[in-house]
Amino acid sequence: MPRITNPILPGFNPDPSILQVGNDYYIATSTFEWFPGVQIHHSTDLANWELVVRPLNRKSQLDMRGNPDSCGVWAPCLTHDGDKFWLVYTDVKRKDGSFKDTHNYIVTAPSIEGPWSDPVYANSSGFDPSLFHDDDGKKWFVNMLQDHRRRPRSFAGIVLQEFDASIGELVGPKKNIFLGTDLDLVEGPHLYKRNGWYHLLTAEGGTGYDHAVTLARSRDIWGPYELHPQKHVLTSKDSPLVALQRAGHGDVLDTSDGKTYLVHLTGRPTTQNRRCVLGRETAIQEAYWEDNWLYVKNGPVPSLHVEVPGTRDDTKYWAEQKYEFSDGLPQDFQWLRTPEPERIFTTKNGKLILLGRESVGSWFEQSLIARRQTHFSFDAETVIDFSPTDERQFAGLTAYYCRYNFFYLTVTAHSDGQRELLIMSSEASWPEGRLKMPFADPVQIPNDGKVKLALTIRGRELQFFYALEGEELKKFGPIYDASILSDECGGHQAHGSFTGAFVGMACSDLNGTVLSAMFDYFVYRPVHHKTDIYEV
Missing domain, CATH: 2.60.120.200 (Jelly Rolls)
Structure with missing residues (x-):
């Protein structure tokens, strides 16, 4: 297959959420205080991407007046349940200090271009929400849990609760299903089901140079979840000289042709001060499954050059x-x-x-x-x-x-x-x-x-x-x-x-x-x- 150079979405495109619908691939990324909210890019070959829509484009969906810098829309999750698209996102009103005001919402659309619905409010217990569509028809809402009493950071684990789409509400019990590892700052959860295993992918270590993607699995969606043998399936934290730094906050794609990829945020620092002027960008890695565990090819360090189905045209x-x-x-x-x-x-x-x-x-x-x-x-x-x-x-x-x-x-x-x-x-x-x-x-x-x-x-x-x-x-x-x-x-x-x-x-x-x-x-x-x- 052709080789491309990461990132696939250069310049401020962090927290990627990826899915395939038919022959089309989509990635949603965070936009923070910039309006309209959420960028969704489209591709047919994983190499060439085009911005197709920013779905949060009206007052009933998003009003960020008064939101401080780097608040606003965090970590969208884009999914499809076989009927329509679902987009989950956080509108962060405060992030500094002991408290974080983080309101989580869900919107839907029959096609990626829309029309996108007015939001359904989910909760405010944390940020980085995602929605998992189980094979029995149930939908599960997961987000990081914050506790302002916890020191030095308020990150307290990953909480799970069922979402009833018929009434548009979270229902039933909720449980903290994963406390993270000693790297701390567990966030960015995504759930998948494969071969009877529930896999929980999370981000840890903060979004700086200690960032990492962590994986755990369980036979029961409620846990307990056991850690991956490598603990972190992707990270640059122990490799300060590689091109792609700050690697973390990922999402897994099993394609219809049997390939597996991991998309993740990354930064390309320049100068002796290691400054990422282009912000956090989206990169892609080849991955594979072995013994019902996910591994990144040549990982856990991210690769600058990766094989994908398409050949990139850099003309534009x-x-x-x-x-x-x-x-x-x-x-x-x-x-x-x-x-x-x-x-x-x-x-x-x-x-x-x-x-x-x-x-x-x-x-x-x-x-x-x-x-x-x-x-x-x-x-x-x-x-x-x-x-x-x-x-x-x-x-x-x-x-x-x-x-x-x-x-x-x-x-x-x-x-x-x-x-x-x-x-x-x-x-x-x-x-x-x-x-x-x-x-x-x-x-x-x-x-x-x-x-x-x-x-x-x-x-x-x-x-x-x-x-x-x-x-x-x-x-x-x-x-x-x-x-x-x-x-x-x-x-x-x-x-x-x-x-x-x-x-x-x-x-x-x-x-x-x-x-x-x-x-x-x-x-x-x-x-x-x-x-x-x-x-x-």
């Missing part, structure tokens, strides 16, 4: 993407938290219009439209028409991770009304979330006219550029450290930042007058560069 991956807005917002883009996009953007006459709302980094309503960074090096460019009157109105081009870490080239104005260009950055400033001072010296520009804004990222180096109408691009500001746009610098302590770097357009009006900015287009241009390692 390396192609320049010029986005225009004549047909609305292109699918690659998302925004933050709000289910009311009409309050933050619209498209008109082929242009994107952002309505100035709250400050960049707001947890409620900010106008920021962006796409994932999926390459270690790239160029981005846009043209903006914006007429601010003072320093509280600003719009432009941003490389963004979260409220604590971003770089932002803005068109703004001095307090006297003179328009100017200004770079704002907030570099690893948790917990304050303050802008880094002093700013690079602003550049005065005419009060009328469009401005071209651009940036280049080459590995860890970020450089901004600008051009007035009829002029060539020129450098603006110093070279910034783009590697801080990473999980490791995302404003939280260990195991606390879960997304990835984005690049896009933003607009703020702190006067409350909703001054709008118009963008003609957006370009994302991947670049091969000598500093990039393990590129797809």
Whole structure:
């Protein structure tokens, strides 16, 4: 079979849940605070994947206004019971400190494109829920259990309860069926049944460099569950030099042609500080069954190169993407938290219009439209028409991770009304979330006219550029450290930042007058560069 290079879903696509329906494969991944919620990719050969739907796309399904960074939609589980698709997900309202507010829901659809139903509430006892359809027709809901009294972490095991689809409720007894191993932080449960054995796949060790996939099995769904002979069927924690680090949170696929695969999240760190700018990505491993136990081929360390049925076509991956807005917002883009996009953007006459709302980094309503960074090096460019009157109105081009870490080239104005260009950055400033001072010296520009804004990222180096109408691009500001746009610098302590770097357009009006900015287009241009390692 052909060999491909991991990951199969590059850039911020963590917590994969995979299934096969007929000749089609689907993977659902977490989206956290980015709206619409959940990404579902489709493939027919396990090599080439295309985003087909983000199913949580309306207020009745998901409203994340006020959710802190790296909260929102965690660890979706996508299944099919022979009749329809089922999607289980968590909406996390708080994660830091002793308490976690984690609400679990279920939606269904007759086809992957939808329509997806309004959610059925399941429970709030933990996160990372999944739904298992047993061969006797019963459906079982599993999630990690949290106990705020437990120290140092609140992870207390995996809880199981039956779900009655006829009434849309959890019913009957619930039981903690697996406490995890000494690696701790057990989460991400998935149940399978094979040859009379129930197999429980979990994630452990946190989502950093100690992450792992753990397997246990039982003849009875209620347990007791015995550990796999290897304990962890996949992990990079003891192999710091392999390309795919942070390997964990997996899901198993037994294909219709008798093959077995494990999909899992992974990170590709760069720089001496081991920073994963592209966030947690989805990789795939060959696997096999022996003595009713699952093993990863050449495991438990993940392989960079894997055999799958298809041959990958990387043409689109390396192609320049010029986005225009004549047909609305292109699918690659998302925004933050709000289910009311009409309050933050619209498209008109082929242009994107952002309505100035709250400050960049707001947890409620900010106008920021962006796409994932999926390459270690790239160029981005846009043209903006914006007429601010003072320093509280600003719009432009941003490389963004979260409220604590971003770089932002803005068109703004001095307090006297003179328009100017200004770079704002907030570099690893948790917990304050303050802008880094002093700013690079602003550049005065005419009060009328469009401005071209651009940036280049080459590995860890970020450089901004600008051009007035009829002029060539020129450098603006110093070279910034783009590697801080990473999980490791995302404003939280260990195991606390879960997304990835984005690049896009933003607009703020702190006067409350909703001054709008118009963008003609957006370009994302991947670049091969000598500093990039393990590129797809």
